[in-house]
Amino acid sequence: MSAVAIAPAPAAKGAFPLAEVQARLRRELEEAEAESVILHPGWQPVLDSLRMVTAIATVEGLFDFKLPPEKVVKKGGYRSVDEGVADMTNRIREVWTKRQK
Numbered sequence: 001m002s003a004v005a006i007a008p009a010p011a012a013k014g015a016f017p018l019a020e021v022q023a024r025l026r027r028e029l030e031e032a033e034a035e036s037v038i039l040h041p042g043w044q045p046v047l048d049s050l051r052m053v054t055a056i057a058t059v060e061g062l063f064d065f066k067l068p069p070e071k072v073v074k075k076g077g078y079r080s081v082d083e084g085v086a087d088m089t090n091r092i093r094e095v096w097t098k099r100q101k
Helices: 018-039 049-060 081-100
Strands: none
Touching: 018 049, 018 081, 049 081
C-alpha cells in the first residue's frame, strides 16, 4: 500500500501560512545540513545558496505564484538551520505581502 501526501490548498488572501512555511523550510534545511556535513565536512556556509533554491520548492505549493530565488534566498547561503528558516521566512513573507496588494 502506498502513502499519498495531500498538499494543503494555497493560502487564502490575508492569511500568510507562517507555521507551515517554517515547518517545511526547517525539514528541508535540516536534511540539507545533514547532507552537507557528510558530503562537505567543514564547508561554510553549511547551507549554500544553490542548495537553498531546492528548499523553495517545498513551500511554493502553499502559494498561487512562484517564489523568485533571488528574492527569497540570501546570497552566500546560511550558517545554520535557524538562520536559514528565519531569513527565508521573512523574505517569503515580503514577496507574499507585495503580491497581496
